[in-house]
Amino acid sequence: MYSYSLTLDTSPEALGRTTSNSNSDAYYNGAAAGEDGGGGIDFRKLLELRTRPIPIPIAPIRTTLDERSLSEIISSGLASPRPPRTLESVKSSECLEGLLSPSIRSSAGTPRDHPSFEPHPMIADAWEALRRSLVYFRAQPVGTIAAMDPSEESLNYNQVFVRDFVPSALAFLMNGEPDIVKNFLLKTLRLQSIEKRIDCFTLGEGVMPASFKVLHDPLRKTDTMIADFGESAIGRVAPVDSGFWWIILLRAYTKSTGDHSLADMADCQRGMRLILELCLSDGFDTFPTLLCADGCCMVDRRMGIYGYPIEIQSLFFMALRSAKSLLKPGEGIQLLERIDKRLHALSFHMRAYFWLDHTQLNNIYRYKTEEYSHTAVNKFNVIPDSIPNWVFDFMPIKGGYFIGNVSPARMDFRWFAIGNCMAILSSLATPEQSSAIMDLFEERWEELVGEMPLKVSYPALEGNEWRIVTGCDPKNTRWSYHNAGSWPVLLWMLTAACIKTGRPQIARRAIEQIEKRLSKDGWPEYYDGKLGRYIGKQARKFQTWSIAGYLVAKMMLEDPSHLGMIGLEEDKKMTKTCLTRSASWTV
Numbered sequence: 350m351y352s353y354s355l356t357l358d359t360s361p362e363a364l365g366r367t368t369s370n371s372n373s374d375a376y377y378n379g380a381a382a383g384e385d386g387g388g389g390i391d392f393r394k395l396l397e398l399r400t401r402p403i404p405i406p407i408a409p410i411r412t413t414l415d416e417r418s419l420s421e422i423i424s425s426g427l428a429s430p431r432p433p434r435t436l437e438s439v440k441s442s443e444c445l446e447g448l449l450s451p452s453i454r455s456s457a458g459t460p461r462d463h464p465s466f467e468p469h470p471m472i473a474d475a476w477e478a479l480r481r482s483l484v485y486f487r488a489q490p491v492g493t494i495a496a497m498d499p500s501e502e503s504l505n506y507n508q509v510f511v512r513d514f515v516p517s518a519l520a521f522l523m524n525g526e527p528d529i530v531k532n533f534l535l536k537t538l539r540l541q542s543i544e545k546r547i548d549c550f551t552l553g554e555g556v557m558p559a560s561f562k563v564l565h566d567p568l569r570k571t572d573t574m575i576a577d578f579g580e581s582a583i584g585r586v587a588p589v590d591s592g593f594w595w596i597i598l599l600r601a602y603t604k605s606t607g608d609h610s611l612a613d614m615a616d617c618q619r620g621m622r623l624i625l626e627l628c629l630s631d632g633f634d635t636f637p638t639l640l641c642a643d644g645c646c647m648v649d650r651r652m653g654i655y656g657y658p659i660e661i662q663s664l665f666f667m668a669l670r671s672a673k674s675l676l677k678p679g680e681g682i683q684l685l686e687r688i689d690k691r692l693h694a695l696s697f698h699m700r701a702y703f704w705l706d707h708t709q710l711n712n713i714y715r716y717k718t719e720e721y722s723h724t725a726v727n728k729f730n731v732i733p734d735s736i737p738n739w740v741f742d743f744m745p746i747k748g749g750y751f752i753g754n755v756s757p758a759r760m761d762f763r764w765f766a767i768g769n770c771m772a773i774l775s776s777l778a779t780p781e782q783s784s785a786i787m788d789l790f791e792e793r794w795e796e797l798v799g800e801m802p803l804k805v806s807y808p809a810l811e812g813n814e815w816r817i818v819t820g821c822d823p824k825n826t827r828w829s830y831h832n833a834g835s836w837p838v839l840l841w842m843l844t845a846a847c848i849k850t851g852r853p854q855i856a857r858r859a860i861e862q863i864e865k866r867l868s869k870d871g872w873p874e875y876y877d878g879k880l881g882r883y884i885g886k887q888a889r890k891f892q893t894w895s896i897a898g899y900l901v902a903k904m905m906l907e908d909p910s911h912l913g914m915i916g917l918e919e920d921k922k923m924t925k926t927c928l929t930r931s932a933s934w935t936v
C-alpha cells in the first residue's frame with residue numbers, strides 16, 4: 350500500500366496564483382458570456398439578484414409545500430415577484446431558473462432561524478452531531494469525518510470521503526456557511542495534483558481521491574493530509590464518482606453563493622479539465638457511456654456493477670452539464686464542444702437503452718436475437734431468457750426506471766437509487782421518465798422504501814448468484830449493505846427528486862418514516878432486511894451522511910428554492926432528440 354502524505358499550502362495566495370489573470374468579472378459580466386450552458390440559467394441575472402438584499406420570508410401561518418404556490422416560494426426569496434403558479438410548475442425551466450438557493454439571506458447560527466418553520470427535535474441533534482464530525486486542517490474546517498461511532502473500530506471511517514461530504518456540504522451551503530465547502534474544494538484539488546501510483550502503475554492525472562485524512566502532530570505542530578485514490582480501498586479500485594461529485598459541488602457552491610471567483614480560478618478550471626479529459630478521451634468505446642470497474646462508486650465493493658453502471662452514468666451526465674456552466678470558453682472551447690457532443694449522445698443512449706417500463710419490458714421479452722446489421726432492434730443481442738423472473742412481477746403498468754447496466758448481451762435489471770434520483774436531478778431523464786420514476790416509488794413503496802428510506806438497490810442477490818457475483822462477500826449478504834440494504838443518506842436525493850417533479854408528498858412520507866427511528870437508533874449507516882427494519886449488521890452509528898442527508902431533506906422541503914443548487918432543468922435541445930430505438934444509425 351502506498352500513501353501520499355504532504356503538507357499542503359492551500360492558502361488563497363498559493364492556489365490563486367494565476368487567478369488574477371483570469372479576468373473573472375470581465376467574463377461573467379461581459380456581453381459574450383453569462384449563460385449557464387449546462388442548465389440554461391443566466392448567471393448575469395443570478396448575480397444581479399444575489400447582490401440585492403433578500404428579505405427572509407415571514408409566513409404568518411405555517412403552510413405546507415402543497416399549499417404554498419411555487420411563486421410564493423420563489424418570490425419570498427427574490428426581489429421581483431412572479432405571477433402565481435402551482436407547485437407543478439417547479440418542473441419548468443423558467444421556475445428552476447428562479448430557484449436560487451437562498452443561503453445568502455440566511456443568518457448565522459445553527460440551525461438557521463426560520464420563522465415559518467417548527468423545527469423537529471431531531472434537527473438540533475443532527476446539527477450538533479454534524480458539527481462534531483468536522484475535520485480541521487491548520488485550524489480550518491475542511492470536511493466531515495465519515496462516522497463518529499465510538500463503539501466500533503474506526504477502520505477508514507475516520508476519513509473525509511468525497512462522496513460522503515456532499516450532503517454535509519449541501520447542509521452547510523443551505524445554512525449559509527459556504528467556507529467549509531470552499532476549503533474542501535481547494536484541499537481536494539491540491540490532492541488531485543499528487544502523483545498517484547499503485548505498484549508500478551501511475552493513475553490518470555485527473556483522478557480525485559476517494560477520501561483523505563488529516564494527521565495532527567502536536568509536537569511539531571504540523572498537519573498532514575493523506576489521501577486514498579483507491580490504493581488502500583477494498584479491491585484497489587479508484588473512485589470514478591469523486592471527480593464528478595467535485596464538479597457538481599463546485600457548481601452548487603457557485604450557485605448558492607453567487608461567488609464565481611472560485612470556479613474561475615485557473616487551478617479550478619484546470620482541475621475540471623483534468624477530470625473531464627479522463628472520461629472524454631478517445632478509446633475503443635462504441636457507446637457514450639463510461640466503462641467502469643466494479644466498486645468504483647458509492648457501491649465500493651464487488652457487486653456486479655462493472656460495465657456501465659447507472660450511478661456513474663447519471664453522475665457523469667450531471668458533471669458534464671455542471672462543467673459546461675463553469676468552464677470558461679477561451680482555452681476550454683474545444684472541451685466544451687466535446688462535452689456537447691457527449692451529452693447529446695449520452696442522453697440518447699440512456700433514454701433509449703437503459704429505460705425500462707412495462708411496454709419496453711414487453712418489447713425485450715419479445716426480442717429476436719442474432720440480428721446482424723444496422724437495422725437490428727435488439728442492438729446488444731440480449732437473450733430474452735436472461736430476463737430475471739422478479740422483474741415481471743415488479744414492473745407496474747404505471748412507472749418505470751433506468752436499469753442498472755446495459756452492455757453486450759447483458760442487461761442488469763436491478764433498480765439503483767442514486768442513478769435514478771440523479772437522472773431526475775440532472776434531467777438525464779425526460780420529464781415523462783422522471784414522473785414515471787416517481788410513479789414507481791409510489792407503486793412499489795414497500796419494496797423500495799419499506800420501513801426505512803431508501804433501498805440502495807433492488808432486489809437482493811441471493812444464493813448462488815450472490816456467491817458468484819459478490820465473491821461470497823459476507824458484508825453484502827442478501828438485503829444487507831450494498832446488496833439491497835436501506836441507506837438513510839439517500840433521503841436527500843429522494844427529496845430533491847420529489848421537489849423537482851412536483852411530488853413533495855412522497856418526500857414527506859419518507860421523512861416521517863425516518864423520523865420515527867433514525868435519531869433513536871443513533872443515526873446508523875444502513876438498515877438490513879426486506880423492509881429495512883433492522884439496524885445493519887455492521888452499520889456504523891453516527892454516520893455523518895445519514896445525519897446530513899436528513900438535514901438537507903428537511904431544509905429542501907422547507908425551502909424548495911434550495912433545489913437550484915443541485916437540480917438542472919431540461920435542455921430543450923436534447924428533448925428534441927428522436928428516440929426511435931432502431932433509428933440510431935440513420936443520419
Ligand code: GLC
Binds near residue numbers: 495506510648649650
Ligand atoms: C462505505 C460505502 C461508501 C462510503 C464509505 C464511507 O464503504 O459503501 O460509499 O463512502 O462507506 O462512509
